[in-house]
Structure formats: C-alpha cells, structure tokens
Amino acid sequence: MKSFMFALSGIMTALRMERNMRIHFMSSFIVLVVSFYFSITKMEWLFILFAIGGMFALELLNSAVERVVDLVTAEYHPLAKQAKDLAAGAVLVYAALSAVIGMIIFLPYVVRLL
Secondary structure, three states: OHHHHHHHHHHHHHHHHOHHHHHHHHHHHHHHHHHHHHOOOHHHHHHHHHHHHHHHHHHHHHHHHHHHHHHHOOOOOHHHHHHHHHHHHHHHHHHHHHHHHHHHHHHHHHHHHO
C-alpha cells in the first residue's frame, strides 16, 4: 500500500510541477471525450489508452531523469545535457507516434462527420 501511495504522490507531483504533464493531461481528457463522442471501437480504445498511458509513463520518466541529473550536478556538463535531451527525445518520439495513432483513428470519423 505504501508503494502505491508513493507512486500516486509522484503522479500528483508531476501534475502540479510539470507544465508538459498538465498539457498531456488536458490533451488526454479531450481525446477521451472525443473517443466517447465518436463511439470508437474496442480495438481503437486499446490504441488510445496505450498511447495515453505510454505518454504519461514517459513524461514521468523524463521528469525523473531531469531531477536526478539536476541532483548530481548543478554545473553544465555535456553528459548531463545528453541525458536530459535523450529523455526528452523519447517523449517526443512517443508523442509523434501518439499523434499519428490519433490521426489514423479519428480522421475517418471526422471526415464522415463533414
């Protein structure tokens, strides 16, 4: 139970302190509302939920990497920069993949609506 509470504390900290996490949270809320509106299929729901869950997980890991690097060194170091950039790159790759998934799923629904 303690581990679960620590994990929830980490998520809440990220939502409070990380602007990108709040952006992902609001985007996810909008995607969920649109998913309900279009009554997407079960398979589409799986892709949407994996995209959302993966995005949150990667953003949490990115934030953790940034904090550990900041804890280790306050001075500029090329390896510290690389660690932060690599973690941010992972988030960007997954965000791009999530956007493509969203377009593949929602574009046909939007076209039918028009």
